[in-house]
Amino acid sequence: MDKKITLYGTGTTRSSRCRWTLLELGLDFHYVDDGSLIGTTELKKMQPLGKLPAIVIGGESFFESTAICTYLCDLYPEKNLIATVGTRQRALHEQWCSFALTEIEGYLWSSLKHKSVYPAEKRVAAVLPVNTEEIIAGLTVLEDTLNTTSYLTGPSFSVTDIIVGFTVNWSRSAGHLEKFPVVSAYLERLHERELCTFKPN
Numbered sequence: 001m002d003k004k005i006t007l008y009g010t011g012t013t014r015s016s017r018c019r020w021t022l023l024e025l026g027l028d029f030h031y032v033d034d035g036s037l038i039g040t041t042e043l044k045k046m047q048p049l050g051k052l053p054a055i056v057i058g059g060e061s062f063f064e065s066t067a068i069c070t071y072l073c074d075l076y077p078e079k080n081l082i083a084t085v086g087t088r089q090r091a092l093h094e095q096w097c098s099f100a101l102t103e104i105e106g107y108l109w110s111s112l113k114h115k116s117v118y119p120a121e122k123r124v125a126a127v128l129p130v131n132t133e134e135i136i137a138g139l140t141v142l143e144d145t146l147n148t149t150s151y152l153t154g155p156s157f158s159v160t161d162i163i164v165g166f167t168v169n170w171s172r173s174a175g176h177l178e179k180f181p182v183v184s185a186y187l188e189r190l191h192e193r194e195l196c197t198f199k200p201n
């Protein structure tokens with residue numbers, strides 16, 4: 001199945017999840033790296049909140065980085081980046097993506113907004129320690145899990161590791177990984193992969 005694919009993203013933000021997935025799948029795609037699209041009417045036609053990433057696959061547009069990565073891997077099952085729907089391994093994919101996004105990434109994003117994205121008058125410093133507690137609780141679960149498995153859905157790398165790895169990488173940049181040696185080693189394994197799109201400089 002060869003559909004024309006255009007990914008809209010910017011730098012090492014969440015769009016890098018989609019870019020890494022496309023590269024691992026070995027697909028031809030056009031990448032529009034343009035942060036100035038954020039909030040524009042043009043982007044809102046594809047992503048109703050005007051956020052990046054968005055993707056057009058065979059003339060149809062989609063948004064949400066995790067949903068995009070999952071769909072791309074489902075389109076090309078022969079690439080073995082995702083398990084078949086209805087299997088235990090696929091349930092683990094859904095589980096760990098939901099976990100990373102709701103139990104860790106939401107708090108990382110909230111802290112970033114309250115530190116530097118929102119205008120000063122909208123920032124609430126009191127949310128920062130509360131968010132940190134939640135992030136640490138989530139990372140503790142990943143630390144325990146990765147003690148017994150190399151990757152999140154089993155012994156082999158999968159798209160789940162691209163999605164959750166991005167959240168872990170963000171946790172590292174925000175200074176939360178110091179007390180998590182197992183998660184840190186996992187992230188290093190991801191960074192070592194040739195096609196990883198969010199390697200440290």
Ligand SMILES: N[C@@H](CCC(=O)N[C@@H](CS)C(=O)NCC(=O)O)C(=O)O
Nearest residue numbers: 013014038050051052053064065066
């Ligand atoms: N849940 C969305 C989040 C999208 C998102 O917040 N993107 C950021 C860049 S990483 C953005 O466009 N921010 C602009 C804004 O919040 O106005 C996803 O994973 O795709």
